[in-house]
Amino acid sequence: MRKSYFRPVKGAPPPLCLTISRRVRFEEVDSMNVVWHGRYASYFEDGRVALGNRYGISYSDFIRERIPVPIRQIQIDYYHPLMFEDDFEIKTILHWSDAARINFEYVISNAAGKLVCTGCTVQMMLDQDLNILLTLPPFFAAFLERWKRGELA
C-alpha cells in the first residue's frame, strides 16, 4: 500500500488531482543509465505547475501578489527507475490544509503502470518579511471556497 504523506484533515473536501505525461530526456539520465535521483524534484515541479495553472493558483498568481511560497520540505521515495525516452505520468495531488500552507503529493508511474516514485512537498505562504501569512490572499481564499463547495471536481 502506498505511503501516506499527510494526515487527513477533518471535514476537508477530497484532494484535487491532475495527471500529466512526460518523456525522459537524455540529460536527465546519469551514468547508471537511469534518471538521476535529483531530477525528480523537477518532475514534481512540472506536476505542481500544471495543477496550479489548471486551478488558478499558479506561480504567476503568487508572484503577481508578491507572496513567496517557498518549499519547506520535500520527500521522495524511489521504487523503480526510469530510463532514457521512457514515457511516464506524474499525478499531482493537492491535499486540503486549513493553514497558509500548500501540501502536494506526487505519484510517478511508467508507461506499463509500474510505480516509479512517490513524494510530497510542503510550501508555506509568506509575507514580505518572510513571516508566515496570517490571512490568506483573496485569490487563494476564493480558490479554497470553490474547492470546498465542490466546484473544482
Add this chain to the structure above:
Amino acid sequence: MRKSYFRPVKGAPPPLCLTISRRVRFEEVDSMNVVWHGRYASYFEDGRVALGNRYGISYSDFIRERIPVPIRQIQIDYYHPLMFEDDFEIKTILHWSDAARINFEYVISNAAGKLVCTGCTVQMMLDQDLNILLTLPPFFAAFLERWKRGELA
C-alpha cells in the same frame, strides 16, 4: 532542536562526519534569487561523494564491485535560503546500519553559521538482479569493521 532522521542503533559506533565548503553558482539560483530547492540534492551528493572518498566507500568502489547503491529515499527540510555566491558548508553524517543500507544525514549552513537545510538519504546495496544484497561486499564489511573498532575517528 534539529530533526532526527534515523533511529539510533543499539551498540553502534558514533557516526562518521565530513564537512566540505562550497559557493553558490549562478546557474543554481532561480528567479526568486535563491538557490532552487531541487539543487540541494546535488549539494547532498557533493557531501556524500566526499565522505565516500575519504573513507574508501566511494561511488568508484561500488562501480568496480558492480554493486548498484540506488537512493531509495531523500528528505530535505529547508530553513533559510542561499543566494548567489554565498559560501556554505555541507556537513555529511554517516549513521551506522546493520543492513545492506547506507544512511546519510546532511546539515547545510551558511557562512554566518545559520542553518540552511537538513536532510537525509537512504541507499540500498543491490545485487546484479537488483535484489537487496544478503552479504556485504568485502570492502564494505572491512570498512564497517574499522569503523566499529574506532579506527576511523
Add this chain to the structure above:
Amino acid sequence: MRKSYFRPVKGAPPPLCLTISRRVRFEEVDSMNVVWHGRYASYFEDGRVALGNRYGISYSDFIRERIPVPIRQIQIDYYHPLMFEDDFEIKTILHWSDAARINFEYVISNAAGKLVCTGCTVQMMLDQDLNILLTLPPFFAAFLERWKRGELA
C-alpha cells in the same frame, strides 16, 4: 538575414526539418528572469532527439550499433530572451554531409514568432577506438539513400 552555419554541399538534397513545441520550465530561468544561456544546449537536444526519432537515426539506433556520435562543436547565437512559461518552437534542420558527420542547425522562436536564438551542432560518428568512421553504418547509409531519393520529404 539569418546566419548560415554550414556551407552548401554540391548536389545535396534539401535539408530535413522538424519543429517541436515546448514551454519554459521554472528551473530553466535564472535570477535575471530569463532562460539561462546554458539551457539552450538542452533545447537543441530536444529538437535533435525528435528529428532523429522521426527519421530512424535516433540516439537509440546509434547506441544499438555501438557507434558514439559525440558533439564536436556547438554554436549558439542569442537574439531575444525567453521567460518562465513562454511557449516556444524549436526548428531542427539536418543538413546533408558526405562525411561520417551530422550537421544540425537550430532555430528557436517564441509564440509571437520572434527569433529567440539560432545555433548549430556538429557530431562525428566514431568507431570503438574513437576514430572517425570510414564506412557509414548500414542503417545510416540507408537513411541517406532515402533522403537523397526524396523519400523523406
Add this chain to the structure above:
Amino acid sequence: MRKSYFRPVKGAPPPLCLTISRRVRFEEVDSMNVVWHGRYASYFEDGRVALGNRYGISYSDFIRERIPVPIRQIQIDYYHPLMFEDDFEIKTILHWSDAARINFEYVISNAAGKLVCTGCTVQMMLDQDLNILLTLPPFFAAFLERWKRGELA
C-alpha cells in the same frame, strides 16, 4: 594549433587570464560516461565568474549598476571527454574590446594536460531599455584604464 576566436585589436593590452581547478561531479556525467556536452557552458561560467571577481568586474558589480550583460554568442569545440571525478582546469582569457562588449575565451584541460575543449562567449552591456550601452559604466571604464596601463598583470 589552437583555434582563434577573436581578431586581435590594434594597440590592445595583452589578455587577462585566470585558471581555476574543478572536479567532475556525478550529475554532470551522462549515460555515455562522459560529461554531457551542455555542461561546459556552466564550466565556462565558473571561469568567467572567477575572473570577474578577481578583477572587479563581477556579476554583482553589473547587477549593482543595473547593467544587463547577456550572452550573445557561445561557441564550444570539444576535443577530449571528461569523466566522473576527473580533475580539470578552466583557463579563462579576457580579450580586449573597444566596444561595450566582453569577449571571453576558455581553454579546459585535464589533469594530464590534455586539451579537453576550447570556446568563447560574447557579452554585450545593455541599458535599461536593452539597447547596447553607448557609454561604459565608470567602474568598467576604470577597469579598462588599469588594464591598459598594465596594472592588472
